[in-house]
Amino acid sequence: MEPKVVIVGGGFGGLWAAKALAKKPVDVTLIDRKNHHVFQPLLYQVATAVLSPGEIAQPIRRILHKYKNIEVILGQAVGFDKDRNLVRLGDGSEIGYDYLIVAGGARHSYFGNDDWEEDAPGLKTIEDAVEIRRRILLAFEDAEREAYLTGKQKQLNFVVVGGGPTGVELAGAIADIARTALANDFKAIDTRSAKVALYEGSDAILSTFGDDLSDSAKEQLESLGVEVHLNSFVTDVEPERVKVGDDWIDADVVLWATGVAASPLGKALEAETDKAGRVHVEPDLSLKDDRNIFVIGDMASLMQKNGEPVPGVSPAAMQMGTATAKNILRDIKVEPREDFEYWDKGTMATIGRRKAIAQAAGMKFRGFIAWMMWLFLHVFFLIGFRNRLAVLVDWFWAYLTRERSARLITGDADELRHQAKPPVSAAASTAKRHAKTAD
Template identity: 70%
Template sequence: MFRSREVFTQSTSEVKDMPKRVVIIGGGFGGLEAAKQLSGKDVAVTLIDKKNHHTFQPLLYQVATAVLSPGEIASPIRRILYKAKNVEVVLGEAKGYDLENRTVKLHDSSEIPFDYLIVAAGARHSYFGNDDWEDSAPGLKTVEDALEIRRRVLLAFELAEREAILTGKHKPLNFVVVGGGATGVELAGAIAGIARQALAKDFKAINTKESRVMLYEGSDRILNSFAPDLSERAKRDLEDLGVEVFLNSFVTDLKDGNVKASDEWIECDVAIWATGVAASFLGKELGAETDKAGRVLVNDDLSVPGKENIFVIGDMAHLKQKNGDLVPGVAPAALQMAQATCKNILRDLKNEPRENFEYRDKGSMATIGRNRAIVEAGSLKLTGFIAWLAWLFIHVISLIGFRNKLSVMSDWFWAYVTRERSALLITGDAEQLQDALRFLEAKPIAEPLPKKARRKALK
């Protein structure tokens, strides 16, 4: 149970001269920025997150593909906010609210009262009603997801090598990535890089370069939030790296080891899900109107209709821009929403009128692989090496903490120069590992073939 304290047993608005209590759910891009904005202000802030760390999601795919280690892209929230004297951090999972009494309910039934509430619990990928597919094709959202994907990818090579050693043969590996947005493209490009370069010399019985990496996209182009010529360039870059790109191909079924796309079943050793958005259930719990993805239809100042003291920001918010497009689910939007919300809360406290939120689009970028990226900012379009350098620069400066910046830069430098990956560990023992990848039909350890017979069989 959460330790009960006076401040948590009564709404601060009822206590004279006590600063208003702002509760923030989520320590991701939006929630963390809100806590930083309110640091040192005349409010008492409680940030609740179910994880003890903030994750820099744009680089998760590099953990999933063994370039970086988790600690380089995730930082303890408590540490990030240690200087913010008026901000306390609570490790806990928000389960719902008592809106009448203005409290947030946690997983252990404890309640945290608020005067203002900022809900920034983000979104996960959606399996379009087929949640059971997650086991066969994990998505990428958390550090745990990234480690699971890394485990499956590395294990696929290990089991293939073992089978080749024991039996003298193994079919080339098949990797399937579902979804041609930035995450899908980055994952597919990076897996091709592992197979073609990073692991090629480490495996002796299998030829990792023969692995197939297939990317399935339901629409007629990948990275479809970019201009069509940039999408086309990204597709060519991916194909140069050895990725097979299938457009207008919806994945309609998934069974362990098989993916059904465009009415055809494709055998695969590892499948990864990189499409669909499902906002946190905490939006619906507010009783507000939500869209199909569960995002809350917020007012122009990001507050919830009929609940002026509750704001929903980041990936959970559904708000149209002046041009009719939705504010996109990207990190800069979450940061800007947090800034605008905190300004409005502080305006309220000074009895000043609130201002509406306006999203400033600073452009988008996606990387495809070594020396290849695309950047679009207004009329500026960059591709190839220059775009890739811009991508590296923006991501390094956006990382939290000097140590992380330094460590990521040094890992990138090493990977660039040597083409090696520095985080190739698979943890767990061999039996557990095989269970985790139960759809891979690795042969049980038996007597290895004599060396001569093995060489003959592998010819």
């Protein structure tokens, strides 16, 4: 019988490990709690109505369908029995392994205040993106309804917490839709007056890019109309407001894009973890006391030779997946394992239409050229030919027309609206129906 490799997680790390083990003399089982792989770098485009969920996600079973030695199981891993080499699933079933690769990823951390999540959701899954899209679009709908009924336009406030890539992308995209895609569709409100504020605790946004690119990103974001507040810690979150330092700020929608909390599967492995729950791994990505167990991707904590940690980005997860698969195959051939070395091909972050920053091959790029690089790479790495084509068509359309095609909110009005809000009287509605001045 061939050695059995179980992979937990079909994200970038797990999927790349599976692909590198395809058609090899191993029997692979990939377990994921979702039936789909998500291209997380484009999640914010679903959250801001550019793309539909199906354009950035593919069923894992479909991606791996042609490999006879790989089975895909829909299930949630909840624990491990390392003595008996078993993965335990939520339904009580157990799956045995000879080699185990754990690639459960990470989420944003609320620094011990998990109750903030309800009022300030983070962006990690398709469900998160659809919920964020719902909140953003609904905020405009509620403001329109209120202005129609009362003749008064309320100030719409969007708050994004965290100035890393996700926070910057979300803030830029919300400012962009408020000023372009939605502006002509609403009659009673001027969507362009919506305020988008980004709060970052440190003294720079996108700080890993270095001072000049970080400054450029701030300028580009501000040119879209986003207020960028540095050295501003959010210290509390309540429904429709956040506390920054000692001040409460009104917010119709709050989005959380800071902190890292690795999958609890790291703790379930009873391995040594860092403060964010990432598992300290050996240079070959295995556990010190269990050399047949590997932890990869966002769940792994490993220092590079230059003293920097391997970053929690998709290329690192993909490279770790491939490297782990190769080491398992080396074991089978009774060859020595090789240490993992991260190859940094460069980093980039998009800020908005024609706006981005990038660094690659010792060079720095900003503005339109960085944005084109970002577009090309993201389409290139998107899984599935149909998806690539659909995304390209949608982007091209959005670029030409500034239209956003994925603006559906599902559900009926009354279930959707914040029930806590008092109903607005219709009496005042007729007089000032057109609060927005036509221009």
